[in-house]
Amino acid sequence: MGKYVVKKIASLALTLLAVSFVVFFLFSVIPGDPATSKLGTNATPEKVEALREELGLNAPFMVRYFKWLVGAIRGDFGDSYAYAMPVKQLIGGKLVINGVLSLMAIFIVCAVSVPIGVYTAKHTGGLIDRVMTVINQIAMAFPPFLLGLLLTFVFGMVLRLFSPGAYVGYQTNFGKFLLYMICPAIALALPKCAMCIKLLRTNILEEAKKDYSKTVYSKGNNTTGLLYKYVLKNAIMPTITFVGMLFADMIASGIVIEQTFGIPGLGRSLLSAISVRDYPVVMAIIMLIAFGIVVVSAITDVIHAIVDPRVREE
Amino acid sequence: MLEVRDLKIEFYDHTRPEVAVRDVDFTMNEGEIVGLVGESGSGKSLTATAIAGLIRRGDVKISGEVMWELSGKEGSAGRFSAEGGVAAEGKIAAEAGKEERIDLLKASRKQMRALQGKEIGFIFQDPMTAFSPVHKIGYQVEDALRVHGKTAEETGSGNENKEGKSADYSKEELRRCAIEALAAADLPDPERVYNSYPFELSGGMRQRAMIASAMISSPRLLIADEPTTALDVTVQAEIIKLLKRINEEKHTAILFISHDLGLVRKLCSKVLVLKNGDVVEQGAAGEIFNAPKADYTKKLIAAEVNFEELEAEEEAAEGAAEKGVAKAGTQGFVSDDGKAAVEGATESSAGAARETPQVECEVRNLTFLYPKRRNIGDTVIFAKKTKKESLPEKTERTADADQANAGIGIHDINLTIHKGEIVGLVGESGSGKSTLAKCIAGLNAVKKDASGEDQNVIRKNRVGMIFQDSYSALNPKRRVGWLLREVLKLQGVKDRAEQDDAIGGILKEVELSDELMTRFPAELSGGQRQRIMIAMALLQKPTLLIADEPVSALDVAIQESITKLLKRLSRERNVAILFISHDLRTVYMLCDKVCVMKEGRIIEEARRKELYSNPREEYTKLLLRSALE
Structure with missing residues (x-):
């Protein structure tokens, strides 16, 4: 098991290195000179040249790459071109916001879909199962921003549980920040919940058909025992993979939610940075997303290995 | 202890009931071993699962009675009568005095659960799929105890809840019991097995663990549903021995379900023969085997090969038979050393080239490691x-x-197959039979020399392959006609009429009607599918046919007909066959020469009769003994 984890971490580091190289290479060859864009088109060539020298843009590619890589490892992604401040400062806070949002959403997905998935699988064809199937279809088809608006209306304006649009920074009041994040998290999580429930239900039903379920019954277990003691552990694997992939999807789906709820998150920063060619910020965000995805998939793999001993053996 | 009366099981298929089992009547006493024999589809497994309450009641309609005598043991009788609702519904026939009986078919799920795993243990055919792959063996073995808990009698206190559970076993107790049970099932190093996952054990060990799991709470009845079918012969014998010992030591009654008459004969005192859901004959084992009354039973017993009879038959036939391929080259293979034998063979076949058929395929010093x-x-x-x-x-x-x-792999294999010769390759699973077959067929990449030819395998012409599992070997989404036509297409036969002719001819040869052309593989029986496989192989006009356990997945009667078909085809078309099997009976019926493989090596190679009457190796003797006993 230990060896397995070490192997995973090594391959994780390699993947990140490759990603970083590709990212840096792409952003150094796409057209658009940062120095020119920073000084404006009226700047004299001398001034541009001076700034290029100052920004270190004239150094050879590999030198620039390693400088950037070493900085990135330390968390220093250089300065933003658009705002005269370090990238770290610019996106650091947003990372916390998105981290909290994603974790909350994932937590909701797990907390909601596992019990419902098991329940609907156990009572296949029952009333609740049929109702859930319909709700699932609707939830999957519902656009997140509309869901966001709906939630804002219900929780914010009717129930008055939070004030819509009045985003509270986590630095100001962490409790209120969390409260504010609940609705966006739900909006983000609900469509994923529907998929997760469907996936888990299907897998459970499939597993329960397998031969070992008869063995389990033959020992005197009831259906609950079969499902919770045996089937769930066998059937949960695809769901774990799915939840892992959700993490990767969170930033992308988060962009719409951030807009809807007026949250100053990474998604928004990424969009605006792309539009003004603020490459250091874009690269930093891409690297962070890549880092997140790689780490989460590694964690997923390790969980797989813990749940399924067969994965450990090669 | 158990009395089955008029058991009838019907399936609901498109609202029209289909009777799967009809009028099964039998009784079982404590400590008795009853055999349930029949081919697959005869309803024997269904009967067993119905008795054990493992059929979902929504799927089938079960009528009749399965009366189970509750013993006073562990207070189970008291528990049932204590359940007021049950008594009120009159589902417990409280018969004279202490004897209390319950109809298992009418018992509630809860009542059944109380019996399952405690009074009735169940062993399944395939120990691989019968265990959950992601739970440790130990957890699964001790589960019956975990479910049932301790009874009042065991804890010594009077307070038990209504399920008869007084206290749970502690983790340590569970562990101790499970390890004891594993040890009782003759598993070496039970502690290690306890902490293993199913995939880490061999098939035999898994089945032992399965037995341990069923026996852990010392049930009065053990239902064993084809417990040895998925295992190798030598392991089969051990499992049978274990079951017998359990029966003797613990006085556990066993309902033994099998299609293998040899095993039933060895184990059971009473036998029921089922055919298409009907009991065609039942009685004491000795009577049934020595004086079968029903035709079907006679046929079944006849299908079981009696080697002595076979030999006599063979000898009678031999006198009449013309000098065939089978007899040629006999002298070359009687030698003490394996290698020398092959060398001798090549020499002698070279010397006797005039009358010896050509070498079809020769394997020299082949080593292939995974x-x-x-x-x-x-x-x-x-x-x-x-x-x-x-x-x-x-x-x-x-x-x-x-x-x-x-x-892991095969080592230093030397093997010569002559034209039209049928060579048997026997050995347990994992002994390298299939690996060798794949090497010969060119499916395993073997070292090639400069000219791109295999160095170690010299074969002439075409090789046809027949696989064990015809179901997964045939594309399920294509009709039989398409499958056969594809073979011809690949050979460049473009003309449709020509294709039809060839297919019609080949179907006739494998004794199938052309109506099957429009069917999907799933709509054929196992035997029919295997015939299609043979037809497909023959369409390639092979001179060597490699048959990898072609009959192992089939019923006895069908096994025999397929074997006969192969033999006939080989003689008629002068096709050599490499017949791989772990079943020594089939090999005896079919093969001219037999090679025994063990751990990746051919340990013995001899003419069939020589091998069967006078085996040289200890291992061969063991194999033979377990097959013939």
């Missing part, structure tokens, strides 16, 4: 053991591991 793979059978346990215990001595560990790895 890349490193650890988790096979007992090896992994062995590997783990060395890892833990000899951690300081690193060199020793790697040496062990290398040795274990080196064992």
Whole structure:
């Protein structure tokens, strides 16, 4: 098991290195000179040249790459071109916001879909199962921003549980920040919940058909025992993979939610940075997303290995 | 103890009921072993699962009675009568005095659960799929105890809840009991098995663990549903021995379900023969086997090969038979040393070239090893053991591991197949039979020389292949006609009429009607599918046919007909066959020459009669004994 984890971490580091190289290479060859864009088109060539020298843009590619890589490892992604401040400062806070949002959403997905998935699988064809199937279809088809608006209306304006649009920074009041994040998290999580429930239900039903379920019954277990003691552990694997992939999807789906709820998150920063060619910020965000995805998939793999001993053996 | 009356099981298929089992009547006493014999589809497994309450009641309609006598043991009788609702519904026939009986078919799920795993244990056919792959063996073995808990009698206190559960076993107790049960099932190193996962054990070990799991709470009835079918012959014999010992020591009654009459004869005192859901004959084992009344039973028993009879038959036939391919080359193979035998064979066949048929395929010094793979059978346990215990001595560990790895594959194989000869390749699973077959068929990449030819395998012309599992070997989404036509297309037969002719001809040869052309593989029976496989192989006009366990998945009667078909085709078309099997009976019926494989080597090679009457190797003797007993 230990060896397995070490192997995973090594391959994780390699993947990140490759990603970083590709990212840096792409952003150094796409057209658009940062120095020119920073000084404006009226700047004299001398001034541009001076700034290029100052920004270190004239150094050879590999030198620039390693400088950037070493900085990135330390968390220093250089300065933003658009705002005269370090990238770290610019996106650091947003990372916390998105981290909290994603974790909350994932937590909701797990907390909601596992019990419902098991329940609907156990009572296949029952009333609740049929109702859930319909709700699932609707939830999957519902656009997140509309869901966001709906939630804002219900929780914010009717129930008055939070004030819509009045985003509270986590630095100001962490409790209120969390409260504010609940609705966006739900909006983000609900469509994923529907998929997760469907996936888990299907897998459970499939597993329960397998031969070992008869063995389990033959020992005197009831259906609950079969499902919770045996089937769930066998059937949960695809769901774990799915939840892992959700993490990767969170930033992308988060962009719409951030807009809807007026949250100053990474998604928004990424969009605006792309539009003004603020490459250091874009690269930093891409690297962070890549880092997140790689780490989460590694964690997923390790969980797989813990749940399924067969994965450990090669 | 158990009385089955008028058991009838019907399926609901498109609202029209289909009777799967009809009028099954029998009784079982404590400690008795009853055999349920029949081919697959005869309803024997269904009967067993119905008795054990493992059929979902929504799917089928079961009528009749399965009366189970409750013993006073462990207070189970008291528990049932204590359940007021049950008594009120009159589902318990409280018969005279202490004897209390319950109809298992009418019992509630709850009542059934109380019996399952406690009074009735169940062993399944395939121990691989019958265990959950992601739970440790120990957890699954002790589960019956976990579910049922301790009864009042065991804890000594009077307070038990309404399920008769007084207290739960502690983790330590569960562990101790499970290890005891595993040890009682003759598993070596039970503690290690306890902590293993199913895939880490060999098939035989898994079945032992399964038995341990069913026996852990000492049930009065053990239902064994084809417990040995998925196992090798030598392992089969051990499992049978174990079941017999359990029966003797614990006085557990066993309902033994099998299609293998040999096993039933060995084990059971009473036998029921089922055919298409009907009991065609039942009675004491001795009577049934010595004086079968029903035609079907006679047929079944006849299908069981009696080697002595076969030999006599053979000899009678031999006198009449013309000098065939079978007889040629006989003298070359009687030698003491394996290698020398082959050399001798080549020499003699070269010398006697005038009358010896040509060599069809020759394998010389072939070694093929799979890349490193650890988790096979007992090896992994062995590997783990060395890892833990000899951690300081690193060199020793790697040496062990290398040795274990080196064992997987085939070593130094020498084999000659003559034209039209049927060569049997026997051995247990994992002995390298299929690997060798694949090498000969060119499906395993073997060392090639400069000209791109295999160095070690010299074969002439075409090789046809027949696989064990015809179901997965045929594309399920294509009709039989398409499948056969594809073979012809690949050979460049473009003309449709010509294709039709060829297909019609080949179907006739494998004794199938052309109506099957429009069917999908799933709509055919196992025997029919295997015939299609043979037809497909023959369409390639092979001179060597490799049949990898072609009949192992089939019923006895069908096995025999397929074997006969192969034999006829081989003689008619002068096709050599490499017949791989773990079933020595089939091999005897079919083959001219037999090679015994063990751990990747051919340990004995002899003419059939020579091998069967006078085996040289200890291992061969063991194989023969377990097949013939």
